[in-house]
Amino acid sequence: MRTCWLNGTFLPEDQAQVSIFDRGLLFGDGVYEVAAVFQGRLLDADRHLVRLARSQREIGIPAPYSATQWLDVMQTLATQNSIDEGLVYLQVTRGPAERDFAFPAQVTPTAFAYARPKRLRDDPNAAGVRVHVVPDLRWARCDIKSTAMLAQVLAKQAAKAAGAFEAMMHEDGLVTEGGSSNVWMVRDGTIYTRPLSHDILAGITRDVTIEVARDLGIPLHERAFTVEQVCRADECFMTSATSFVLPITRVDERVIGSGHPGPIAQRVRDGYLARAARLTQG
Protein backbone atom coordinates (compact mmCIF):
# COMPACT_ATOMS: atom_id res chain seq x y z
CA MET A 1 0.00 0.00 0.00
CA ARG A 2 1.37 3.37 -1.05
CA THR A 3 1.86 6.18 1.41
CA CYS A 4 0.48 9.46 0.11
CA TRP A 5 0.04 12.90 1.65
CA LEU A 6 -3.16 14.88 2.05
CA ASN A 7 -3.56 18.28 3.71
CA GLY A 8 -0.56 17.95 5.98
CA THR A 9 -0.78 14.24 6.83
CA PHE A 10 1.01 11.17 5.47
CA LEU A 11 -1.42 8.25 5.21
CA PRO A 12 -2.13 5.02 3.28
CA GLU A 13 -3.69 5.84 -0.11
CA ASP A 14 -6.96 4.04 0.70
CA GLN A 15 -7.49 6.40 3.63
CA ALA A 16 -6.94 9.59 1.63
CA GLN A 17 -10.39 11.03 0.97
CA VAL A 18 -11.66 14.35 -0.37
CA SER A 19 -15.14 15.86 -0.46
CA ILE A 20 -17.46 15.41 -3.47
CA PHE A 21 -17.78 19.22 -3.23
CA ASP A 22 -14.10 19.75 -3.84
CA ARG A 23 -13.80 22.32 -6.63
CA GLY A 24 -11.01 20.28 -8.18
CA LEU A 25 -13.64 17.58 -8.78
CA LEU A 26 -16.53 19.94 -9.69
CA PHE A 27 -14.70 22.44 -11.91
CA GLY A 28 -11.12 21.27 -12.46
CA ASP A 29 -10.40 24.32 -10.28
CA GLY A 30 -6.86 23.43 -9.33
CA VAL A 31 -3.24 23.28 -10.41
CA TYR A 32 -0.61 20.56 -10.26
CA GLU A 33 3.01 19.60 -10.75
CA VAL A 34 4.89 16.44 -11.67
CA ALA A 35 8.58 16.22 -10.72
CA ALA A 36 10.99 13.39 -11.41
CA VAL A 37 12.78 11.26 -8.84
CA PHE A 38 16.20 10.07 -9.99
CA GLN A 39 18.62 7.97 -7.93
CA GLY A 40 16.11 8.29 -5.09
CA ARG A 41 16.34 12.10 -5.07
CA LEU A 42 14.11 14.87 -6.37
CA LEU A 43 15.18 16.42 -9.67
CA ASP A 44 14.63 20.16 -10.18
CA ALA A 45 11.81 20.12 -7.61
CA ASP A 46 12.65 23.72 -6.67
CA ARG A 47 11.84 24.85 -10.21
CA HIS A 48 8.59 22.89 -10.22
CA LEU A 49 7.61 24.57 -6.96
CA VAL A 50 8.28 28.03 -8.41
CA ARG A 51 5.93 27.15 -11.28
CA LEU A 52 3.34 25.75 -8.83
CA ALA A 53 3.39 29.01 -6.86
CA ARG A 54 2.97 30.96 -10.12
CA SER A 55 0.05 28.79 -11.26
CA GLN A 56 -1.62 29.31 -7.86
CA ARG A 57 -1.07 33.06 -8.03
CA GLU A 58 -2.49 33.25 -11.55
CA ILE A 59 -5.77 31.68 -10.44
CA GLY A 60 -5.91 33.11 -6.92
CA ILE A 61 -5.41 29.98 -4.82
CA PRO A 62 -3.42 30.85 -1.69
CA ALA A 63 -0.24 28.88 -1.00
CA PRO A 64 -0.79 26.99 2.24
CA TYR A 65 2.66 25.33 2.15
CA SER A 66 6.09 26.83 1.62
CA ALA A 67 8.57 25.43 -0.92
CA THR A 68 10.58 24.01 1.98
CA GLN A 69 7.53 22.17 3.32
CA TRP A 70 6.69 20.82 -0.14
CA LEU A 71 10.28 19.65 -0.70
CA ASP A 72 10.13 17.75 2.57
CA VAL A 73 6.78 16.15 1.64
CA MET A 74 8.01 15.19 -1.84
CA GLN A 75 11.30 13.68 -0.68
CA THR A 76 9.55 11.81 2.17
CA LEU A 77 7.08 10.29 -0.34
CA ALA A 78 9.93 9.16 -2.59
CA THR A 79 11.83 7.65 0.31
CA GLN A 80 8.89 6.02 2.15
CA ASN A 81 7.65 4.47 -1.09
CA SER A 82 11.17 3.29 -2.02
CA ILE A 83 11.17 5.19 -5.32
CA ASP A 84 14.57 5.05 -6.98
CA GLU A 85 13.34 6.31 -10.38
CA GLY A 86 9.88 7.75 -10.72
CA LEU A 87 7.63 10.73 -10.20
CA VAL A 88 6.05 12.78 -7.49
CA TYR A 89 2.64 14.26 -8.34
CA LEU A 90 1.24 17.17 -6.35
CA GLN A 91 -2.01 19.02 -6.68
CA VAL A 92 -3.64 22.02 -5.02
CA THR A 93 -7.33 22.75 -5.57
CA ARG A 94 -9.35 25.71 -4.38
CA GLY A 95 -10.98 23.34 -1.90
CA PRO A 96 -14.49 22.13 -0.98
CA ALA A 97 -17.51 24.50 -1.04
CA GLU A 98 -21.17 24.52 -2.11
CA ARG A 99 -21.21 24.51 -5.92
CA ASP A 100 -21.03 28.08 -7.18
CA PHE A 101 -18.82 29.20 -10.05
CA ALA A 102 -17.30 32.31 -8.44
CA PHE A 103 -14.70 31.85 -5.69
CA PRO A 104 -16.27 30.91 -2.31
CA ALA A 105 -15.83 33.46 0.49
CA GLN A 106 -14.44 30.91 2.93
CA VAL A 107 -12.57 27.95 1.55
CA THR A 108 -9.49 25.98 2.50
CA PRO A 109 -7.38 24.64 -0.37
CA THR A 110 -7.02 20.89 -0.75
CA ALA A 111 -3.42 19.78 -1.22
CA PHE A 112 -2.22 16.27 -1.89
CA ALA A 113 0.77 14.39 -3.26
CA TYR A 114 1.78 10.86 -4.14
CA ALA A 115 4.76 9.12 -5.74
CA ARG A 116 5.07 6.33 -8.26
CA PRO A 117 7.97 4.45 -9.85
CA LYS A 118 8.80 4.92 -13.53
CA ARG A 119 11.84 3.93 -15.61
CA LEU A 120 13.59 7.07 -16.73
CA ARG A 121 17.18 6.22 -17.60
CA ASP A 122 16.37 2.95 -19.39
CA ASP A 123 13.05 4.10 -20.80
CA PRO A 124 12.26 1.76 -23.73
CA ASN A 125 10.69 4.75 -25.53
CA ALA A 126 14.17 6.22 -25.94
CA ALA A 127 14.31 4.04 -29.08
CA GLY A 128 11.90 6.56 -30.64
CA VAL A 129 8.17 7.21 -30.42
CA ARG A 130 5.33 8.02 -32.77
CA VAL A 131 3.15 11.10 -32.27
CA HIS A 132 -0.37 11.66 -33.56
CA VAL A 133 -1.33 15.11 -34.86
CA VAL A 134 -4.48 16.68 -33.38
CA PRO A 135 -5.90 20.21 -33.30
CA ASP A 136 -5.20 22.04 -30.03
CA LEU A 137 -8.65 22.42 -28.45
CA ARG A 138 -7.45 24.05 -25.22
CA TRP A 139 -8.11 27.42 -23.63
CA ALA A 140 -6.16 30.70 -23.84
CA ARG A 141 -3.98 30.20 -20.69
CA CYS A 142 -2.02 27.03 -21.38
CA ASP A 143 0.86 28.55 -19.37
CA ILE A 144 -1.10 27.74 -16.18
CA LYS A 145 -0.60 24.10 -15.16
CA SER A 146 -4.29 23.56 -14.62
CA THR A 147 -5.95 20.25 -13.72
CA ALA A 148 -8.76 21.07 -16.18
CA MET A 149 -7.42 18.89 -18.97
CA LEU A 150 -10.29 17.41 -20.95
CA ALA A 151 -8.72 18.58 -24.23
CA GLN A 152 -5.47 16.75 -23.38
CA VAL A 153 -7.38 13.66 -22.27
CA LEU A 154 -9.13 13.58 -25.66
CA ALA A 155 -5.90 14.32 -27.55
CA LYS A 156 -3.95 11.59 -25.77
CA GLN A 157 -6.79 9.09 -26.13
CA ALA A 158 -6.88 9.83 -29.88
CA ALA A 159 -3.10 9.28 -29.96
CA LYS A 160 -3.44 5.97 -28.13
CA ALA A 161 -6.21 4.83 -30.48
CA ALA A 162 -3.93 5.68 -33.42
CA GLY A 163 -1.12 3.58 -31.92
CA ALA A 164 0.95 6.64 -31.03
CA PHE A 165 2.76 7.40 -27.79
CA GLU A 166 1.88 11.08 -27.60
CA ALA A 167 -0.35 13.68 -29.24
CA MET A 168 1.22 16.60 -31.10
CA MET A 169 -1.18 19.54 -30.95
CA HIS A 170 -1.37 22.36 -33.47
CA GLU A 171 -3.21 25.62 -33.95
CA ASP A 172 -3.84 26.41 -37.61
CA GLY A 173 -0.92 24.18 -38.58
CA LEU A 174 1.55 25.67 -36.06
CA VAL A 175 2.72 23.14 -33.47
CA THR A 176 1.88 24.22 -29.93
CA GLU A 177 3.10 21.29 -27.81
CA GLY A 178 2.53 17.64 -26.96
CA GLY A 179 -0.44 16.39 -24.93
CA SER A 180 1.79 16.46 -21.84
CA SER A 181 5.16 17.49 -23.25
CA ASN A 182 7.01 20.16 -25.23
CA VAL A 183 7.95 19.42 -28.85
CA TRP A 184 11.23 20.21 -30.61
CA MET A 185 12.64 19.80 -34.10
CA VAL A 186 16.17 19.82 -35.50
CA ARG A 187 17.06 21.19 -38.91
CA ASP A 188 20.56 21.64 -40.34
CA GLY A 189 22.12 21.16 -36.91
CA THR A 190 19.93 23.75 -35.16
CA ILE A 191 17.29 22.96 -32.54
CA TYR A 192 13.94 24.76 -32.68
CA THR A 193 11.26 25.02 -30.02
CA ARG A 194 8.19 27.22 -29.74
CA PRO A 195 8.78 30.44 -27.75
CA LEU A 196 7.04 30.82 -24.40
CA SER A 197 3.63 32.51 -24.37
CA HIS A 198 0.17 31.82 -22.98
CA ASP A 199 -0.15 29.16 -25.72
CA ILE A 200 2.11 26.56 -24.12
CA LEU A 201 3.32 25.37 -20.75
CA ALA A 202 6.77 26.62 -19.76
CA GLY A 203 8.15 23.11 -19.30
CA ILE A 204 10.80 22.74 -16.63
CA THR A 205 12.41 20.06 -18.80
CA ARG A 206 12.24 22.57 -21.68
CA ASP A 207 14.21 25.12 -19.65
CA VAL A 208 16.79 22.54 -18.65
CA THR A 209 17.03 21.20 -22.21
CA ILE A 210 17.85 24.70 -23.46
CA GLU A 211 20.64 24.88 -20.86
CA VAL A 212 21.92 21.41 -21.81
CA ALA A 213 21.91 22.26 -25.54
CA ARG A 214 23.79 25.53 -24.88
CA ASP A 215 26.36 23.65 -22.75
CA LEU A 216 26.81 21.19 -25.63
CA GLY A 217 27.29 24.10 -28.03
CA ILE A 218 24.27 23.14 -30.17
CA PRO A 219 22.59 26.17 -31.82
CA LEU A 220 19.02 26.69 -30.64
CA HIS A 221 16.23 29.04 -31.68
CA GLU A 222 12.94 29.63 -29.88
CA ARG A 223 10.79 29.88 -32.98
CA ALA A 224 7.39 28.40 -33.87
CA PHE A 225 7.20 25.75 -36.61
CA THR A 226 4.51 23.95 -38.55
CA VAL A 227 3.45 20.30 -38.53
CA GLU A 228 4.76 20.09 -42.10
CA GLN A 229 8.18 21.44 -41.03
CA VAL A 230 8.33 18.78 -38.30
CA CYS A 231 7.56 16.08 -40.87
CA ARG A 232 10.45 17.34 -43.05
CA ALA A 233 12.85 17.92 -40.13
CA ASP A 234 16.09 16.00 -39.69
CA GLU A 235 15.09 15.07 -36.14
CA CYS A 236 12.32 15.67 -33.68
CA PHE A 237 12.00 15.07 -29.95
CA MET A 238 9.75 15.73 -26.96
CA THR A 239 10.52 16.69 -23.37
CA SER A 240 8.72 16.37 -20.04
CA ALA A 241 9.49 15.56 -16.41
CA THR A 242 7.98 12.10 -16.97
CA SER A 243 10.01 11.23 -20.07
CA PHE A 244 13.04 13.55 -19.98
CA VAL A 245 14.09 13.74 -23.67
CA LEU A 246 12.47 11.24 -26.07
CA PRO A 247 13.21 11.06 -29.80
CA ILE A 248 10.14 11.26 -32.05
CA THR A 249 10.73 9.08 -35.09
CA ARG A 250 7.26 9.14 -36.66
CA VAL A 251 4.49 11.70 -37.04
CA ASP A 252 1.47 9.57 -37.82
CA GLU A 253 2.52 7.72 -41.03
CA ARG A 254 5.44 10.05 -41.84
CA VAL A 255 8.95 8.94 -40.91
CA ILE A 256 11.24 11.62 -39.42
CA GLY A 257 14.81 11.67 -40.71
CA SER A 258 16.26 8.18 -40.77
CA GLY A 259 13.39 6.77 -38.70
CA HIS A 260 15.84 6.27 -35.82
CA PRO A 261 16.78 8.60 -32.96
CA GLY A 262 18.92 11.35 -34.46
CA PRO A 263 22.40 12.30 -33.21
CA ILE A 264 21.36 15.64 -31.73
CA ALA A 265 18.34 14.22 -29.86
CA GLN A 266 20.66 11.49 -28.56
CA ARG A 267 23.30 13.98 -27.40
CA VAL A 268 20.67 16.13 -25.68
CA ARG A 269 19.12 13.09 -23.97
CA ASP A 270 22.55 11.88 -22.82
CA GLY A 271 23.43 15.39 -21.62
CA TYR A 272 20.14 15.62 -19.76
CA LEU A 273 20.71 12.24 -18.08
CA ALA A 274 24.27 13.15 -17.15
CA ARG A 275 23.08 16.37 -15.52
CA ALA A 276 20.30 14.49 -13.69
CA ALA A 277 22.82 11.94 -12.39
CA ARG A 278 25.17 14.71 -11.26
CA LEU A 279 22.46 16.66 -9.42
CA THR A 280 21.02 13.64 -7.62
CA GLN A 281 24.15 11.73 -6.70
CA GLY A 282 24.40 10.74 -3.04
Ligand code: PDD
Ligand atom coordinates in the same frame (compact mmCIF):
# COMPACT_ATOMS: atom_id res chain seq x y z
N1 PDD B 1 3.00 17.40 -18.06
N2 PDD B 1 3.27 20.74 -21.86
C1 PDD B 1 2.21 20.18 -21.24
C2 PDD B 1 0.86 20.46 -21.77
C3 PDD B 1 2.40 19.37 -20.12
O1 PDD B 1 1.34 18.84 -19.48
C4 PDD B 1 3.72 19.11 -19.67
C5 PDD B 1 4.01 18.24 -18.47
C6 PDD B 1 4.79 19.70 -20.35
C7 PDD B 1 6.22 19.51 -19.92
O2 PDD B 1 6.48 20.19 -18.72
P1 PDD B 1 7.61 19.69 -17.72
O3 PDD B 1 8.85 19.61 -18.51
O4 PDD B 1 7.66 20.71 -16.67
O5 PDD B 1 7.19 18.33 -17.22
C8 PDD B 1 4.53 20.52 -21.44
C9 PDD B 1 3.17 16.51 -16.94
C10 PDD B 1 4.42 15.71 -16.98
C11 PDD B 1 1.93 15.67 -16.78
O6 PDD B 1 0.86 16.22 -16.98
O7 PDD B 1 2.02 14.49 -16.45
